[in-house]
Amino acid sequence: MAVHDKHLQDLDQAVIRFAGDSGDGMQLTGDQFTRTTALMGNDIATFPDFPAEIRAPAGTLPGVSAFQLRFSSFDIHTPGDAPDVLVAMNPAALKVHLKELKRDGILLLNTASFSALDLKKAKYDKDPRTDGSLSGYRTIEVDLEARTQEALANSPLDNRARGRCKNMYALGILYWMFHRDPAPTEKAIAQKFGKKPDLVAANLAAMRAGFAYAETTEVFQTAYRVPPAPMKPGTYRNIMGNQALCLGLVAGAQKAGLQLFLGSYPITPASDILHQLSGYKHHGVVTFQAEDEIAAVCAAIGASYSGCLGITSTSGPGIALKSEAMGLAVMAELPLIVIDVQRAGPSTGMPTKTQQADLLQVMYGRNGESPVCVLAASTPADAFEVGFEAVRIATKYMAPVVVLSDGYIANGSEPWLLPDPDALPAIPVAFAPAGEPGVKFMPYARDPATLARPWARPGTKGLVHRIGGLEKADVTGNICYEPDNHQHMVDTRAQKIANIAADLPPLQTFGPRHGDVLVLGWGSPRGAITAATLRLQQKGLQVSCAFLRHLNPLPNDLGELMKGFRRVVLPELNKGQLAMMLRSKYLVDVQSHSQVNGQPFKSHDIERHLLKVFAELGVEVSQ
Amino acid sequence: MTAVDRPVMQKKDYKTDQEVRWCPGCGDYSILNAVQGAFAKLGKQLHETVIISGIGCSSRFPYYMETYGFHTIHGRAPALATGVKASNPALDVWVVTGDGDAMSIGGNHFIHAMRRNVGLKILMFNNRIYGLTKGQFSPTSEQGKVTKSSPLGTVDYPFSPIALSLGAGGTFVARGVDILGPHLEDMVCRASAHAGTAVVEIYQNCNIFNDGAYKGFTDKEVRDARLLFLQHGQPLLFGANKDQGLAFDANFRPCLVSGGDLGKAYVWDETAESPAPAMALATMSESEFPVPVGVFRRRDKPTFEDGLQAQIAAAKAKKQESLRDLLYAGEIWDVG
Ligand SMILES: Cc1ncc(C[n+]2csc(CCOP(=O)(O)OP(=O)(O)O)c2C)c(N)n1
Ligand code: SF4
Ligand SMILES: [Mg+2]
Numbered sequence: 005m006a007v008h009d010k011h012l013q014d015l016d017q018a019v020i021r022f023a024g025d026s027g028d029g030m031q032l033t034g035d036q037f038t039r040t041t042a043l044m045g046n047d048i049a050t051f052p053d054f055p056a057e058i059r060a061p062a063g064t065l066p067g068v069s070a071f072q073l074r075f076s077s078f079d080i081h082t083p084g085d086a087p088d089v090l091v092a093m094n095p096a097a098l099k100v101h102l103k104e105l106k107r108d109g110i111l112l113l114n115t116a117s118f119s120a121l122d123l124k125k126a127k128y129d130k131d132p133r134t135d136g137s138l139s140g141y142r143t144i145e146v147d148l149e150a151r152t153q154e155a156l157a158n159s160p161l162d163n164r165a166r167g168r169c170k171n172m173y174a175l176g177i178l179y180w181m182f183h184r185d186p187a188p189t190e191k192a193i194a195q196k197f198g199k200k201p202d203l204v205a206a207n208l209a210a211m212r213a214g215f216a217y218a219e220t221t222e223v224f225q226t227a228y229r230v231p232p233a234p235m236k237p238g239t240y241r242n243i244m245g246n247q248a249l250c251l252g253l254v255a256g257a258q259k260a261g262l263q264l265f266l267g268s269y270p271i272t273p274a275s276d277i278l279h280q281l282s283g284y285k286h287h288g289v290v291t292f293q294a295e296d297e298i299a300a301v302c303a304a305i306g307a308s309y310s311g312c313l314g315i316t317s318t319s320g321p322g323i324a325l326k327s328e329a330m331g332l333a334v335m336a337e338l339p340l341i342v343i344d345v346q347r348a349g350p351s352t353g354m355p356t357k358t359q360q361a362d363l364l365q366v367m368y369g370r371n372g373e374s375p376v377c378v379l380a381a382s383t384p385a386d387a388f389e390v391g392f393e394a395v396r397i398a399t400k401y402m403a404p405v406v407v408l409s410d411g412y413i414a415n416g417s418e419p420w421l422l423p424d425p426d427a428l429p430a431i432p433v434a435f436a437p438a439g440e441p442g443v444k445f446m447p448y449a450r451d452p453a454t455l456a457r458p459w460a461r462p463g464t465k466g467l468v469h470r471i472g473g474l475e476k477a478d479v480t481g482n483i484c485y486e487p488d489n490h491q492h493m494v495d496t497r498a499q500k501i502a503n504i505a506a507d508l509p510p511l512q513t514f515g516p517r518h519g520d521v522l523v524l525g526w527g528s529p530r531g532a533i534t535a536a537t538l539r540l541q542q543k544g545l546q547v548s549c550a551f552l553r554h555l556n557p558l559p560n561d562l563g564e565l566m567k568g569f570r571r572v573v574l575p576e577l578n579k580g581q582l583a584m585m586l587r588s589k590y591l592v593d594v595q596s597h598s599q600v601n602g603q604p605f606k607s608h609d610i611e612r613h614l615l616k617v618f619a620e621l622g623v624e625v626s627q
Numbered sequence: 628m629t630a631v632d633r634p635v636m637q638k639k640d641y642k643t644d645q646e647v648r649w650c651p652g653c654g655d656y657s658i659l660n661a662v663q664g665a666f667a668k669l670g671k672q673l674h675e676t677v678i679i680s681g682i683g684c685s686s687r688f689p690y691y692m693e694t695y696g697f698h699t700i701h702g703r704a705p706a707l708a709t710g711v712k713a714s715n716p717a718l719d720v721w722v723v724t725g726d727g728d729a730m731s732i733g734g735n736h737f738i739h740a741m742r743r744n745v746g747l748k749i750l751m752f753n754n755r756i757y758g759l760t761k762g763q764f765s766p767t768s769e770q771g772k773v774t775k776s777s778p779l780g781t782v783d784y785p786f787s788p789i790a791l792s793l794g795a796g797g798t799f800v801a802r803g804v805d806i807l808g809p810h811l812e813d814m815v816c817r818a819s820a821h822a823g824t825a826v827v828e829i830y831q832n833c834n835i836f837n838d839g840a841y842k843g844f845t846d847k848e849v850r851d852a853r854l855l856f857l858q859h860g861q862p863l864l865f866g867a868n869k870d871q872g873l874a875f876d877a878n879f880r881p882c883l884v885s886g887g888d889l890g891k892a893y894v895w896d897e898t899a900e901s902p903a904p905a906m907a908l909a910t911m912s913e914s915e916f917p918v919p920v921g922v923f924r925r926r927d928k929p930t931f932e933d934g935l936q937a938q939i940a941a942a943k944a945k946k947q948e949s950l951r952d953l954l955y956a957g958e959i960w961d962v963g
Contacts, residue, residue: 043960188958237963239955251954258950265714285942287953290935292713295739299706302699302736306679306710309697310718314710332700422959425950462695462711462718465674470643470689472698473682482645483690 010219011226017076018182018230019084022174023101024093024114025062026055026069029171033091034071036175036189042242042419043188045232046075049531050417051083051604054356063117063125068100077231081531083416085606089181091174093148095126102137111141112177114170116149144223148173155213159206169210176214183229186211236421243420245384245413246276249343252391254287257313259392260399260431265290265307267300268317272355273411274345277317297322301329301342308338311435311461313395317343320362321352323369330404331370332473334497337448337457339398339405342366342376346410348602357602358411360527361578366406367556367585373494375501377401378556380408382530385420387413390553392428397504399433402456408555410577412528412604435459439466447471447481455500505557511565515541515548521617522569523549524594526582528604529575535607540614543626547614555582558589566592571617573597575610636670638663643693649684654805654831658752659691661808665815676719679708681733683725683759685752685831702733705740708747709931716932719819722749727757730766730788738795743931744823750815751788751826754833755840762836774836788828789909789923793902799825800905801922804845805832810856810920817922823930830920844918857908857921862892865917873916879903881911897922 020037022030031052041048053070060067074084090105091112092098098113105111115133123131132138133145148170155173156166172193179186190208197203218224243251257264268278268291282291290312294300297318304314316326323344333340346362348354366378377397381387387409394405436458439445447469448457460467469481477484478493513522514537525533530551537549550565552558566572566586572594574583580596587594597613599605618625641663649655666676676694680686682701689696695718699707704722712720722740729737729751740747756774757763763776767788771780792800799821803811811829818825830841844853851867863873872884872892884891893904905923 039958043958045960045962235962239959239961241955241957241959254953255950263714265710267710284953285939286946286948288939288943290714290939292710292935294706295735298703299709299736299739302703302706303710303713305699306697306707306712307714308710309707310677310711310715312714328700329703336697422954425954461715462677463675463715468673468693468695470696470698472689472696473700474698 010224012183013226013228015228015230016078017074017080018089018228019072019074019087020089020091020178020182021070021072021087021101021104022091023068023070023097024091024171025096026058026060026067027062028069028093029168030069030071030093033171033175034073036192037178037184038073038417039192039242040179040184040186040188041073041075042240044185045235046230047078047080047233047235048073048075048242048419049080049083051412052415054415056354056356061125063094063096063122065096065100065127068097070097070101075230077233079233081534082607085608089178091178093171093174095122095128095132098132099126099128102132105141107140109141111138111143112174113143113145114148114174115145116147116170146177146217151213151217152210155210156206159209160202161206165203166206169206172207172210173214176211176216177218177224179211180215180218181224181227183227186215235419238421240419241422242417243384243388244415244417245381245387245409246274246345246415247280248384248420249381249387249391249407249409250277250280250284252388253315253341253395254281254284254289255388255425255428256392256395256431258287259428260313260395260433262311262313262399262433263288263290264315265292265304265312266315266317267292267294267303267307269294269297269300269322271319271322273347273414274317274319274322274343276414277343277345297325298329301326301340305329305333305336305338305340308333308340309336309462311459313339313341313399315341315343317345319345319347319355320349320365323362323365327370330376331372331374333404334370334374334376335473336471337402337497339402339459341394341398341405341407343407343409345414346408348600354602356411358528358604359577359600359602360408360410361581361600362408363555363578363581364584366408373498375498376556377403377405377501377504378408379405379553380527380555381413382525382527382551382553384413384416384418388420388423393553396431399431400456401454401500401504402459403500408527410528433459435461436464436467438464441466445469446479448476448479450478450496454503455496502557504554505560508554508559510561511550511552511559513548513550513565514538516546517548517565518568519546519548520569520621520623521545521547521571521573521614522566523547523610523614524552524572524574524586525549526552526555526576529577532605532607532610533575536610536614539607539611545618545623545625552582563590563592566590566594570621571595573614573617575599575605575613577605633670633672636667636672638667640673641666641693643691645690647691648687650835652834653684654754654833655685655688655752657805657808658750658811658829658831659688661811662692662750662815664808665812665819668812669816669819671719675717676721677711678721678723679704679711680723681725681728683728683757684833685723685725685758686728688723702728702731703736704728705733705736705747705749709740709743709745712746713932713935716746716936720747722747724749724751725758726751726753726755726765726767726788730786730791738791741792741795741797741824741826744796744798744928745931746822747824748818748821749824749826751828752831753788753828754831754837755785756833756837758833758836787909788826790906792826793906793909793924797826797924798823798926798928799922800924801826802828802830802920804830804841804920806845807920814922821925823928844913853917855917855919857895857897857919857923859895859897859922862894864889864892875904875907879907881907881916883916897925899924900926
């Protein structure tokens, strides 16, 4: 890649945000940049920010779609706070995203649509290009529409279709600017539009033209190089959270020798789980798109009852509908995995925005004493391990397991160090063997260690029995309203879930197990918390962080760990739900740091908050 | 195991050690008896049979059958049973439900089971009342009914479970009566023989909260004159001497025929492609016309579970992929 006489500058990281109309192909553009960058060996983290509406009127603020990515020569934990480069495809995108661009950051602005009407749609009274709004940024104005039309003058496509290639023109500019190899994108485009050679040719021509434009015109003075990051050796794949979760479930089911059955009803941001698993029929995966969330979970319970691994996937509103059936699974003591890809609530809330406010719902949102195991994925790649762990626990303990993810993990992506499938642990599952004639089967006879009951598949001789939601006598499973028995069964179901903690490894901490401040986290804030903690450690502060994958039961060593610090701070995207649970269980003054604006935490905000905590503790911070 | 060497079954083989707890005189007893009779006749093996119910007096049924049984939650039995049947089509899966359970809270699952034609045999005990919760009106209670929750009589119109089933695309739709044991047994056997969703609405007397709901046409003295037994290939005749008939006019409106017109009685075809005649029978006035019992509709149609399993088998035959290949898919790269 020749850069001629232009400047080439080395950076150790860059944050780029593509923003445009939903029809501008920003997600695809971001995705291409991500793949290329992953293949070039950088560490990378992404954050797609979808508009609320599928098709908001073109050029309006609600129609703006964005994709942020951060890539680096070192290990990173978040897609970055403020972007170094903002690509704004129209005035609306500029309006929504300019305020986040770093001071002195690069703004690549498409000037094609700055008519009075365009400005009005974006709610600009004056043209921001001339009223000083852009001062303080390194603005590069390019009429992407006109340049793309020029580049495609010989294309047989009509004007509109040509114009739609302008995102590829922008991508070409960015590829030049960041010294990226266009080859992987050339391959991907050829695959994506393979059946339409004219489209392939136009997209590639636009990208090459953008690249050449940046290389030859005066406006672009500097190209940047971000060398590869030192990554652990192995084979990598860029993965999104929903994808990784599906793969973890499929791997778990295979290691357990079970057929996977998914009952689901479409809902943002969980639908991709249904989509993806429905493509795994060749792995024996059964997917059932039910008439509603209640049917979805009930069918999954039915599948587990008949000896499959029953799974149901949804988001918060769907959990509300599933609660009664989840209680049935608690009572029937059957394996069941319930996936909640959380979004901003309450009610329909903001479906495309992220939040972690369903924790108390899945913990306590059922009638009666109805304990379930609750796990949380914390990064896209981590979702694989959490899916696998959910299969292990559900089958070992014959109990429902809730997996919490969120929109940020679901749609974000990162390089995933692929596990060796042969090295994944087996998940032993033993169905109850056929019964002897004349011996009555005891459906609630328990394994003394785990308290799990036997898994008796209908169709097996000698095991006929009845189960249901009514309270039952332990061992025999017969309906029973005896006071002592009910007390015993409530206690037993709780103890069974508590027993899961015995399997858990000690908590890992970033930093020593003693100090001034422990930052605890669960779920998607992990990256922002890690980044903030590491920066403060570099400043010499005694701060450590730890992350909880198991939220119910909590790890046995959590109480001790918290005692080793003067303060425990818990950032979460809700009003302090886990903080409340920990305070009540451990009587420790866990301080909640809450954010509920539909956006992920920024690591700098957490850092700022922690600095305040240190100030309160009277610790001097050297700047 | 072939049909020949399957153990012969007797009614008593299906009885459990649990005390039956319905009110004395409840119609559910005779239904239990008829189902046990039918199962014995069909030689159903205990371990191959699963009975799934919702909540209600009727839904206590599984506890009294020595098969696999799952007493689930209110209205959801068809959904849960769909999961069972879809994941193991070899099982013989029955759903027992009530008029509140299936028509009210579980209406959605009831219609969608039929839309998909899942191989479930649904026995819907219709007593036109909520029994378990002690006597509120149900979606099948007649308009104006005075109950605990409708002291001035209901304003709601009822719907016909048969018409609902036909409308939802039900492929086997029948009606039986608790006290007509042999006929009911036959309905259960015929439902069992059907490959897709089979619905049998069973008129059931709740002698505590809705006693005599069906007296007007099921009592011995009036039965001949008031019940119309649907028989495939036979004209729609009723009356002790079969001297009355039911015919349809050009608009499929039912009308009574007798005497010289008896020959105009409609010849019943339960396999008819059009649901119109069955729909006409299901919706005609109970007071003006005889009440039909028997099979309203029976159509062959591929089942949901077969379609599902066929897709999986075809996908497996077309593509074999190891777990490694599944994980190591897409763009992958090596470091170090
Ligand atoms: C979610 C829920 N809502 C309400 C109830 C209370 N409930 C139990 S059975 C029933 C009605 C049963 O009527 P039906 O299905 O006709 O059965 P029957 O008792 O008449 O046989 C109701 C309302 C319940 N168990 N669960
Ligand atoms: S309340 Fe009615 S339906 Fe329920 S058991 Fe008693 S008689 Fe039967
Ligand atoms: Mg009823």
